[in-house]
Amino acid sequence: MYDVIVLGGSFAGLSATMYLARSRHRVLLVDAGQPRNRFTNASHGFLGQDGKAPATIREAGRAELARYDNVGFLDGTAVDATTEEDGFTVVMADGNGVRAKRLVLATGVTDILPEIDGLSERWGRSVLHCPFCHGYEYRDRPLGVLATGPASAHQGDMIPDWGPTTYFTQGQFEPTPEEQARFSQRGVTIERTPIAKLLGDEPDLEAVRLADGRELPLAALFTATRLTMASPIAEKLGCEMEGGPQGPILVVDDQKQTSVTGVFAAGDATMPMHSALLASSSGMIAGVCAYRSLVA
The missing domain is CATH 3.50.50.60 (FAD/NAD(P)-binding domain)
Incomplete structure (x- = not known):
């Protein structure tokens, strides 16, 4: 069993994983490989990364995480998740399950054009x-x-x-x-x-x-596009959502904790205002607070 599974391998998920990696807890990053920013060739306004392709930033982040021996990677799509007595089970599209004490949802949104x-x-x-x-x-x-x-x-x-x-x-x-x-x-x-x-x-x-x-x-x-959740996992877990200006938003508190204990969330799915920098910073908070919940 992992300490934390992070679902989503773009800016929010990578940042959450980095802080969990540095806490020396066992963390698994699950990435479906379909980030919202895959359609653009440059990311702007992200200090130190301005003008770089989002894919380049993601690849660099993943390479940095690979240096931590307590980080695992699973490429694939999570299709279901259930709450267990001692944590959570995430079911992948191939039918295999992975378990963790905590979840961080950085699954993002999909634009309806x-x-x-x-x-x-x-x-x-x-x-x-x-x-x-x-x-x-x-x-x-x-x-x-x-x-x-x-x-x-x-x-x-x-x-x-x-x-x-x-x-x-x-x-x-x-x-x-x-x-x-x-x-x-x-x-x-x-x-x-x-x-x-x-x-x-x-x-x-x-x-x-x-x-x-x-x-x-x-x-x-x-x-301005209409937005929908890119993954069904939050809904399957019963996480509370509210209506936003473009579509549903996952409800989180200041610690990025959702309405389901032990499930944290970050990134575009949790806020009406979107940018690479905001996603990354919210991922950092979610990672740190997931860690704090393990040791509290």
Whole structure:
């Protein structure tokens, strides 16, 4: 039996594993190999890692963890987990089970993209969710905001700091009079005809074609996706969730403890605001607090 199993091998899971490794407890890192950031070729805003590919950062982190003789690795997908008297059993897709006294869920979220021709092929490259992560690379070029809900107006307020902005309502998400006033102050153009197709050599974006046939030049398109849990494990364990602005969020306390004793969680699934740095820091807290629960 391991002391802790960490589910998820991206920034949150790697950080949790590092602190558990240094506590000299036996820890197993389970990685399905499908991180949310696999679609992008660069991570930004992460001090010391700015501009590096997420895959490169993950590989370096895993190589660092491999130097600890108390860390094990299991590549595969966890499909179930149950609570036992002395801990937890995690069941893998191949039917094998692994056991631990504590769990750290760093399983992340999955983006549900708007269904527009040419959009999914550009996700993470020229169709983006965060201007702090990717906006600087598209500065001073024509940018768009694809509205997916009332909260999209917040992006409409932000994006003009990076370049001239068009706000696409898709004929569904009309800004309020107050939002329209702010857009006017910020120089945002409101386009009510829906985007029908994204144009250019993938994954780059050159323009969008509207439903009426017009084409508007764009270098990047920002949008807020809907989110769902990337793994069923939290739900199977009975962890409490709450509604977030884009989808469900795992409820954790200041110690990253979920509503199920002994199950900790970190990363994008636990917060409405997402970045590599936030994921890594929350993983560190979850790892330290999982350790503290073992020795308390």
